[in-house]
Amino acid sequence: EIVMTQSPATLSVSPGERATLSCRASQSVSSNLAWYQQKPGQAPRLLIYGASTRATGIPARFSGSGSGTEFTLTISSLQSEDFAVYYCQQYNNWRRTFGQGTKVEIK
């Protein structure tokens, strides 16, 4: 099983600032990496797939990068609606796995 490790567990950021979230895979997943956003009481929402492609309707302030084992999600200027938990997921094989999540909270 591929283990996904996200850091930090919690990120405190002020509105308008940049947020950088990291995700590391225990073995290469190529670019088969997705990022999801989840708000309390809601289902996850796909933000990024293929490591760097924004899903439909996702604002340009969200960007993804990386390949192999190291990945980054950047939110260029945090808006109030961006405070949430973010998960990375590898889908390089059928036994897909999620990271444990990074909570982005208001500083």
Place this chain on the structure above:
Amino acid sequence: EVQLVESGGGLVQPGGSLRLSCAASGFTVSSNYMSWVRQAPGKGLEWVSVIYSGGSTYYADSVKGRFTISRDNSKNTLYLQMNSLRAEDTAVYYCARDGAIVATTTGGTPGPSFYWGQGTLVTVSS
């Protein structure tokens, strides 16, 4: 418009069974890759199972041999039959429509989950 609506959750005793349903609209379940993902209270996301458009099924080790994913093409509905339930199966269960096959070093695998239902809560407790 793609919609996924889960149902069937509830309170069940340890060792009991439950069947979850996921009614789909706006697309054909049998032509797509469909997954179940769960989230224990206050915890992260855990992939549970996937069914390929061709009918192949795969399971997380934590549920293999106890859970069965299936679909009813006439009802355009995805199911998750859960047997021998344990306290650690307590979670919100989401169904999701996955993306088309992507290339991997071992062949191909469905893409990420583009569409999600709202989830249904399963509580396993005596």
